[in-house]
Amino acid sequence: MNPCSILMPTSPIPSNPSTEMIEQNIAKARAYPALRDCEIIIMCDGVRSEQEHQRAPYEEFKRNLHRIKENLGNTKILEFPEHTHQANMTRRALEMVETPLIAFIEHDFWPQGEIDFDGIFRVLLNQSAVKVVRLYASHVVYDSSMMLFPDKLNRFTLEGVPLIKTIQWSQNPHIATTAFYRWMIKEFFGTKARAMIEAVMAAVVANQCGHLVSHGKSSGLSCMHRPACNPASIAMAAAPTRRTEHPGL
Secondary structure (H helix, E strand, C coil), X not given: CCCEEXXXXXXXXXXXXXXXXXXXXXXXXXXXXXXXXXEEEEEECCCCHHHHHHHHHHHHHHHHHHHHHHHHCCEEEEECCCCCHHXXXXXXXXXXXXXXXXXECCCCEEECCCCCHHHHHHHHHHCCCXXXXXXXXXXXXXXXXXXXXXXXXXXXXXXXXXXXXXXXXXXXCEEEEHXXXXXXXXXXXXXXXXXXXXHHXXXXXXXXXXXXXXXXXXXXXXXXXXXXXXCCCCCCCCCCEEECCCCCC
């Protein structure tokens, strides 16, 4: 059994009712052998009031998604009748997860390049201090981002995976222990919260975590470690990712 499930949120966007973008995103994720047979839970948010004009194409998008579901591999579609937002969609999706790890990959942002997912899995399963491995957008840590890596000279390797500490939470593609994510959602998000996870956790991590860790091929890796967070510390990593551009967003 694959140790990881993929959580993939989606919501109304200008390209609806086309499913081309999310199909490509899933195909790019499944191109990695370690993710090929992962269960994917697509979390379809409800429509915000200001998006009412997008309801019809979005509803058609969801119908189209159900029509092509069998072509997407091991995939479940979780629909929300009302606008729920990322955090509480994730709370509900986590109830369906049966694996010890989750990968969070937004519908328009995919991993790319050489990424040792098997190694990342080993880190998260075997190294109790690391709970989140974040994929950074570049192998290079630019000068403008150095503040996010306070211990930038202390690169290290766990389970064959190069890591570097960071104090930045990002909802860019990342892998985490399921136990940590369940704890995080319960600890920092109310059941009626309408929030992006990053909007809350960025401040939590920057203000409270102190240590962070991240993964990538060589340099420019980032991971986050939060010893004070029980039952799970936070850890993050860095590797190439790419976001689809959406005109009008």
